[in-house]
Amino acid sequence: MVDVDRQGGFAGWLAAAGILWLVLSLPAEPGALTGAAVAGIPLELPLLLLGLAACPQRLARVARVAVTLVLTASVVLKLADLGTGIAFRRLFNPVLDGPLLVAAWRLAEGALGVVPALAAGLAIVAALVLVAGLCWWATGRLVDRVPVGRRLAAGLLAAVCLGLVALDMSGAAGLPGGAKTSRWAVEHVSAALDARAELAAFRTEAARDPWAGATPGALLPGLAGIDVLVVFVESYGRSAIEAPLYAPTVMAALDDIGAALARQGLAARSGFLASPIVGGQSWLAHATLLSGLTIDSEGKYRALLGSPRRTLLHLGHKAGWRTAAVMPAITLAWPESDWFGYDRVLAARDLGYRGEPFGWVTMPDEYTLAVLERDLLSPPDRPPVMAAVALISSHAPWTPLPPLLPWEAIGDGRVYTMALRAGEPPEVVWRNEDRVRDQYRLALDYSLRSVGALATRPVARPRLLVVLGDHQPAAFVSGDVGGRDVPVHVIGPPDLLARLDGWGWTEGMAPARDAPVWPMDAFRDRFLAAFSKLGASG
Structure with missing residues (x-):
């Protein structure tokens, strides 16, 4: 032709x-x-x-x-x-x-x-x-x-x-x-x-909230006077406790945390949530858990911010909690924080870190949790605190990693500089996928043990911790083990956890393989129903 x-x-x-x-x-x-x-x-x-x-x-x-x-x-x-x-x-x-x-x-x-x-x-x-x-x-x-x-x-x-x-x-x-x-x-x-x-249907759904009309006295009376911390562990997926490469390390960390909790007279219940995302966009998982709606795209996230939907933090504030966000990854203006119902936001610049950043990770998780305890939980004569905390040490690229330190030695974070300089940079580690996976294993071990240190600290006021992964890591790291599921643990005094007996979750820090898997958006309403007088969980 x-x-x-x-x-x-x-x-x-x-x-x-x-x-x-x-x-x-x-x-x-x-x-x-x-x-x-x-x-x-x-x-x-x-x-x-x-x-x-x-x-x-x-x-x-x-x-x-x-x-x-x-x-x-x-x-x-x-x-x-x-x-x-x-x-x-x-x-x-x-x-x-x-x-x-x-x-x-x-x-x-x-x-x-x-x-x-x-x-x-x-x-x-x-x-x-x-x-x-x-x-x-x-x-x-x-x-x-x-x-x-x-x-x-x-x-x-x-x-x-x-x-x-x-x-x-x-x-x-x-x-x-x-x-x-x-x-x-x-x-x-x-x-x-x-x-x-789908966005049009979502806006209609977001306009309805069965808890919006609840009176303050009906909201969470079972947690009166208790500090409530919702802690998201970055990239903590089901693969971490089931994939052979990660399970021995992560399960050992969970077992150690469980033993430390028992010594403090505390208990834990564990299960699984199906995250709306995988590999990234952590803020969508945060919004899903806190709002009780599936937020699986940036479009839905923006629609949520324009809706009258009430988050767990809104409802906690209404019931008398002082609400806060601890977000070490937030380095720019965050105007949407007002919508979530936070009385106080501790972003990266508000956490007082004077050490060098670990690449994308602005500061180590243990430092973040130490500041959370010092600034939000230690002041006397305060109302109970309800905080959402997003940890980031287990975020890619997972190198270099900080060491676990006694909390008294953390100070303003400058102590981490030597560890940062001794670690290998991402451009070296990421030449080999096996090394990337090994760094992920070590990073997750560090993040979980940091949370365990917070959960087992001596406290003057009882605490309830909800600790969960935001999403699975990328498929080349997870090995496609566990789908979109993430572990979730509720840690606190045994009498509080007795309210969760009907959930079918596993006692302790290690969820059984056959533990129930809920959609992540179901957690808000079931949590509210467990500790409130209004049975609006559906």
Whole structure:
């Protein structure tokens, strides 16, 4: 169909076709990153080749611009899919996931430093510019001076190819190569439309709250005078207690914490919650647990912030608790904190840390918990405290790691500087996936033992701790063990935990494999019902 001699020879035409082949064959799923991805000929390839060959000269430039833009955009979106697939095990949704780009930059900047992160970002931009340039060149080779007679024949064959693409997309035929890119594009459009409809339904659900009308006296009388701490342990998933690589270390930590609790006359109950996310976006899990609604996207999160829904902290404040957030990862303005119902926010700059940051991790968990106890729980003659705490030492990149210290030695955090400088940087550890997994194991052990130290400190006022993971780590770390489940532990005086007898949870710090798995959004209402007079848990 193409006069290859007049276009510079068959080699040039073949190179142009090869570029389009590679762009169309780029997979959008991490598991498809193999040589088999380019083994078949995409049905869209002959459609593009013939369609460009059939294009009249007066429309050639418009056609080339359109094809180049579409193909480059597909590469951008497929790379985004690969990123979210590796991190979160799902496709990228342009309607909901725009803020992830900012979060990814902050993580890279904190873990690698500004210059390496900027260099990586510029390299990605340069690669995309190269893709666009190659697509522009390739389309030029395919539309250049094709004889009119052959153009008409190419158009007819292009129409046949278009029919084959439509047939393959309908599922009526499993043709070799298939129209994978077209099916993928339709899937994204469908997901975007579904997201809009789902957001509308979510706003209706968020406008209703069975606890909003409860009187202060009906809210949590079973916890009157008790400090309540909800502690999120970053990337603490079910894989940590079931995957062979992590289970011995993590179970030993849980056993040690359980024994220390028993010596203090305390008890624990443990189970599992199904997180709405995996691999990242911890704030969505926090919002899910505290609001009692499933928040699995940034769109729902923003809709939640515009709703009248009441969080556990709102209701605690209404019942007489002084509410607080302890958020060492918050380094910028956090205006949405007002919506959550916090009387006080201790962000990174408010925690008084004078040591050096551990890369993205602004300060060690043990330091964060020591400040929590000193600033919020130690002052005399205060109302009970209800706080949400987000620990971050077990956040990627999991290196370098701080040592566990006696709390009296922590001070303002400068004591950690030597450990920071002795640890290996992420760019060294992340060259080997086995070393990354081992660092995750060590980081989780550190975070859990830090929480155990807080739970077993002598106290003048009783405390109830809800300790849970926010989400599973990325799939290459979890090994796909445990799905989206995260462990949850409730720690406190035995008489308080007796109110949870109907939950079916395991006594102690180690949840049984057959322990109930609740959706994370179910926890708020069941917790309120266990300690309140209003049985509105549903």
